[in-house]
Amino acid sequence: MMSDQKIPENIDIDMRGQVCPATLLVAMDKLNKHRDAIKKGLEELCIKTDNREAITTIPTTARNMGYSVNVTQMDSFYQIVVRNFTPESKK
Amino acid sequence: MSLERIIQDAKRIKENPSSALLQIGADDELAPVADFLNELLQENRVLRQNNEASINYIRQKIDQLLLVIGTIPLRPEELDDATLINLDPIGIIAESFTQILEHLRQTNEQLELAMDEIKAIFESVGGGILVLDADKKIVSCNHKLQEMFDVQGNQVCGLSCSEVICLGQKIKPCPFDEMLRTGQAVSMSAIYPRNMLHYNIVSAPVRDRDDKIVRTVMLYTDITELMEAKEAVANEKERLSLTLKSIAEGVVVTNSAGDVTMMNEVAETLTGWSLGEAMGKGVCQVINIQKERKPHSCSDTFSDILSKCSTFKHISQTPLIAKDGEEKIIALSIAPIKSGENSAPAGAILVFRDITQEKNMEMEIMRTKKIESLGVLAGGIAHDFNNLLTSIVGNISLARIMAKDNTKIATLLAETENASFRAKNLTGQLLTFAKGGAPVTTITCSKKLIKESAQFSFSGSKIKCLFNISDNLWPVEVDEGQIGQVIHNLVINADHTMKEGGTVDICAENILIDKNDARSLTPGKYIKIDVIDRGEGIEKQHIDKIFDPYFTTKEKGHGLGLSICYSIIKKHAGLVTVESEKGVGTTFFLYLPAADQQLPELATQSLHPEKGEEIFLGHGRILVMDDEELIRDVSSQTLSYLGYSVELAADGQEAIEMYSLAVNQGKPFDAVIVDLTIPGGMGGKEATEHLLQINPKAKIVVSSGYANDPIMANFREHGFSGVIPKPFSMEKLSDILKTVLSESDA
Incomplete structure (x- = not known):
């Protein structure tokens, strides 16, 4: 199934050094602007942040908006990936 | 005040709102300009205150929305007013709310659908x-x-x-x-x-x-x-298991891999494997029918049966080697278990039956038939041969008496006569095969019979017999002469095989044969006699043939001894079997049915009566009836020599006519000697019935080449006064006539 689809393009935002709620607002702004492409699975939002609050607020808000969210802890920051919701991504 | 100065003050006041307004005299010519500027400054102050309030309001609302979203308020230093306005957080949040509401709406729709689905599942x-x-x-x-x-x-x-x-x-x-x-x-x-x-x-x-x-x-x-349904299946299973338990055949069921999944009790007994041990084992391990030189290899048979196009298979006879090594003969049927005509077998069912006893019986029947066919031939030959011997012996007897002055000739004739009697013994042996040679049985003390016969046989040989005979050995109803011959033959065989001499064990005991016994005997009471030698033993390939007529391994043997034993024992409804190991020795087992009756008191008479050697002369009229001219001639000469007057008849009819005529003429015959069998004419038995009608006191002696004919054994029951088997010596003939005629005198 995946082979039929295009690999989604990343929208990268580096928010390191910035705190909530500015980080959240920027993330929401991107989700609003790229809404159609992300919902179609053509794009994914990839956020780098070192603010602990952001790793709660961004995923909660994105999920409320109907997206699927993955948070991965990297060496010195967190990477939050927001993508289209599919039944598989729920797992 | 100059205009430049006023403009400079106005700029300073605008930059510093708390400063006082422009101070200028009302009469200054630039006073109107200053008033206008002061108005503008006032207006600017109000506008600035309004702007600040608006910004604060916006920040307040943004914070409120951020709280709804779930985050902390914006700090003023985070974004200055211009950036705030430029970023448009309210717009962003509002747009995001659109997405949130849209998502909620979709979720609600899905929930409603799920509810409907659950409702449908609930009811359906x-x-x-x-x-x-x-x-x-x-x-x-x-x-x-x-x-x-x-x-x-x-x-x-x-x-x-x-x-x-x-x-x-x-x-x-x-x-x-x-x-x-x-x-x-x-x-x-x-x-x-x-x-x-x-x-x-x-x-x-x-x-x-x-x-x-x-x-x-x-x-x-x-x-x-x-x-x-489960209970019904369990009941059905139980019934099937009971059925399998109660049938006489061994049943083994396998899966498609050929591993045992079920077997009944009979199969357990025959194979020596319990169901527990056999479960899951390859069927060829449990039903071991593989044997060298045999065409039925278990695995070949099985791979065929479990193939898709397999059909029923039957092996009528194959050895089965049980777990303990015991070998049985079985008949085996193998069938694939299929659900449909073209489906691959789900397994196989094997049904087998122990046919060891049947096979042994078959072998017995075959052997009996061989001996019977020999009997037909032997009977005829013996009869004709005895007739010839009668003539030879009679003539030699006469010649010997005539040549009594010439000792040399008399000796030669005596030897010839002896040789003729040995030839008679051989025909006597042949006659035991003959169909008519039914044993003449009496209730006999078996212990005495065994001992006397054996002792008679080994006297003068290098072997000795050790007897181990039960004291209470049941009596048997047998022809003593024939059974004596059997024991004699077995002891002679032992003697021959034990060239250096040694001991032959003769054991006898009572046994009961039940219906499950593999030995082909009718159930009942038997005595079992074992004759055990320590001789060369019999080769394995010969053991099945030793009872066959003319089979011998001895250079000088004629191959009749053991087949005569076999024939005699068969006629006594008994059985003879053998076990032998090359280099160790041989054991013969004789089974004879025990007599129902008790032993009569006088069953102790000697088994080997001495034959009379004396010639008794006599007188009187004798009628001889025989179809053989040679016999008629020699009888006539011998009887004449003995002092009798003789007349001759060729068959029963002629004899009756002659006897009748003699009676009518007032010169009746004192005795009649009749041949029992006249081919194509009236024989001795029928003729005697007629003669006794003419004269109930007629003295009639029966003679026959069929020495073992039952009539010969029970001659008195048929009205005869005496019996004389062919061939006979002059002494024997004189003796019987003397006896018969003296009875007539009495």
Whole structure:
């Protein structure tokens, strides 16, 4: 199934050094602007942040908006990936 | 004041709003300009205150929205007013809310759909569903459940399940309680006393966010029919097992891989494997029918049967080697187990039967038939030969007496006569094969018979006999002469095989043969005689043939000794078998049926009476009836020599006519010698009946080449006064006539 689809393009935002709620607002702004492409699975939002609050607020808000969210802890920051919701991504 | 100065002051006041307004004299010519500037400055101050309030309002609203979103308020230093306005957080949040609402709407739609689906499942599932709260109160139930337990859905909500389902007769354990105890879904089956139906009940918990069980879904499935079917299958299985247990054949069932899955008790007995041991083992290991030189290899047979196009197979005879090494002969049928004509076999069924006893019987029958066919031939030859010998012996007897002055000739003739009598013994042996040679039986003391016959046989040889005979050995009803001959032959055989001499053990005991005995004997009481030698033994390939006529391994043997033994024992309804090991020795086993009657007192007479050697002269008229001219001639001459006057007849008819004529003429015959068998004419038996009608006191002696004919054995029952088997010596003839005629005188 995946082979039929295009690999989604990343929208990268580096928010390191910035705190909530500015980080959240920027993330929401991107989700609003790229809404159609992300919902179609053509794009994914990839956020780098070192603010602990952001790793709660961004995923909660994105999920409320109907997206699927993955948070991965990297060496010195967190990477939050927001993508289209599919039944598989729920797992 | 100059204009430049006023403009400079106005700029300073604008930059510093708290500063006082322009101070200028009312009469200054630039006073109107200053007033205008002061108005503008005032207006600017108000506008600035309004702007600040608006910005604060916006920040307040943004913070409010951010709180709704779930985050902290914006700090003023984070974004200055211009950036704030430029970023447009309210727009962003509003746009995001659109997405959130859209998502909520979609989620609600999905929820509604899911609810509908659950509702459909609730009603369409085959089982009855009951939803209970934490207090076992009914929250809802589907139609199926209402049907099952005959309740109305709207009336039972809020009632306890024990009131509605169990009706006070609680089943144990309660599925709800079990689910609570284990904390997970449980499945169990139980019969409900309210309707005696069998249900399978699944009780599954529904938990809230705090993992507390708030609801329980109970699914009831009626499995009464299934359980009844299961019971029927179990009964059927039991019946099949009983059937298999009660049939006489061994039955083994395999799976498609050829491994044993089932076997009955007969199969266990025949193979020596218990079902437990055989289970899962390859069938060829359990039914070991593989043998060198045999065409039936188990694995070949099996790979064929388990192939797709396999059919029924029957092997009429094959050796089966049991677990303990015992070999049996079986008949084996193998059939594939198929569900359809073209389907691959799911396994195979093997049915086999122990035919060892049948095969032994068959062999016995074959041997008997061989001996019977020989008997027909032997009987005829012996009869003709005895007739010839009668003439030879008679003539030699006469010649010997005539040549009594010439000792040399008399000696030669005596030797010739002896040789002729030995030839008679050989024909006597041949006659035991003959069909008519039924044994002349008497109740006999078996111990005495065995001992005397054996002792007579080994006297003068290098062997000695050791007897081990039960004191209470049952008597037997046998022809003593014939059984004596059997024992004689066996002891002679032992003597021959033990060239250096040694001991022959002769044991005898009573045994009972039951219907399950593999030996081909009618069930009953028998005596068993073992003749055990320590000789060369018999080669394995010869052992099946030693009882066949003319089979011999001895250079000088004629191959009749053991077949005569066999024939005699068969005629006595007994059995003779042999076991032998090359280099160790041979044992013959004789089985003779025990007599029903007790031993008569006088069964002690000697078995070997001495033959008379004296010639008795006599007088009187003798009629000789014989179809053989040679015999008539020699009889005539011999009787004349003995002093009798002789007349001759060729058959019964002529003899009757001559006897009748003699009676009518007043010169009757004193004795008649009749031949028992006249080919194509009236024989001695019938002629005697007529002669006795003419003269009930007629003295008639029967003579025959069939020395073993029952009439010869029981001659008095047929009206004869004496018997003289052919060939006979002059002494014997004179003796019998003297005896018969003296009876007549008495």
